[in-house]
Amino acid sequence: MTPKILPAILLPGLLISGMVKAQIIYEEDVQPIFNEHCTVCHGGTSGVSLGSYDQVMSSVGDQYGEDIVIAGEPDESPLVDKIEANPRYGVRMPQGGPYLSDEEISLIRQWIEEGAHESPPTRIADREEIPGRFELRGNYPNPFNPITTVRFYLPRPASWSLTVYTASGSYVWEDSGWSGAGEVAIPVNLDALSSGTYIYVVEMRADQTTHARLSGRMTLLK
Numbered sequence: 001m002t003p004k005i006l007p008a009i010l011l012p013g014l015l016i017s018g019m020v021k022a023q024i025i026y027e028e029d030v031q032p033i034f035n036e037h038c039t040v041c042h043g044g045t046s047g048v049s050l051g052s053y054d055q056v057m058s059s060v061g062d063q064y065g066e067d068i069v070i071a072g073e074p075d076e077s078p079l080v081d082k083i084e085a086n087p088r089y090g091v092r093m094p095q096g097g098p099y100l101s102d103e104e105i106s107l108i109r110q111w112i113e114e115g116a117h118e119s120p121p122t123r124i125a126d127r128e129e130i131p132g133r134f135e136l137r138g139n140y141p142n143p144f145n146p147i148t149t150v151r152f153y154l155p156r157p158a159s160w161s162l163t164v165y166t167a168s169g170s171y172v173w174e175d176s177g178w179s180g181a182g183e184v185a186i187p188v189n190l191d192a193l194s195s196g197t198y199i200y201v202v203e204m205r206a207d208q209t210t211h212a213r214l215s216g217r218m219t220l221l222k
């Protein structure tokens with residue numbers, strides 16, 4: 001099978017990468033803000049320390065009586081309350097100003113909103129190994145007579161092939177095509193064959209470097 005992929009169909013993949021890129025990376029995006037505006041006063045090891053990820057995550061605000069970062073909850077995090085106007089306790093940070101820009105504040109908010117991770121759970125590099133996300137979803141019904149449907153999931157538009165072999169490896173049936181990202185369901189009719197266990201192989205190819213293959217078993221019972 002020679003897959004022909006139009007450049008345009010790779011676009012959704014690029015959009016996904018773009019969204020992932022927007023995720024906050026603590027070391028690159030957040031720590032520099034603290035280094036520039038806060039560690040002159042909060043660089044120690046007692047009280048609120050903003051010198052590293054671990055220090056930030058284990059700092060407790062005396063006046064708030066809780067962790068300064070509450071993952072996923074920027075509105076509940078004392079750290080955010082203290083850098084915005086009119087904090088619940090004490091004065092706005094950095095003490096005496098100048099205060100953080102709107103961009104810096106929303107970046108810190110976004111970081112907490114995303115779970116206050118040290119690094120985002122999915123980086124672009126992981127995303128590019130798409131074959132890991134290509135998924136076989138089995139066949140139903142199973143056992144079957146004589147028709148069953150094989151389902152698999154394509155993480156992006158790709159050409160695919162579904163091939164059925166006997167348990168000893170002889171070719172018996174094949175279908176192939178091209179589908180957009182999402183679940184693909186292919187009916188298999190083994191009417192001409194006798195009862196037994198068959199092996200099916202699903203192969204996907206999105207471009208020169210993105211291809212993968214998965215296999216399963218199906219039982220024909222006449």
Ligand code: HEC
Nearest residue numbers: 037038041048061062063064068079082090091093094095
């Ligand atoms: C010039 C010194 C100074 C700078 C710079 C400064 N702080 Fe503070 N910070 C203080 C002092 C003093 C307190 C305690 C008094 C108060 O809470 O108003 C404090 C308290 C805090 C608290 C804890 C509130 C509590 O519950 O005790 C947080 C959180 C905080 N600062 C965050 C920051 C952040 C984030 C920055 C940088 C954007 C920053 N601070 C910059 C002096 C500073």
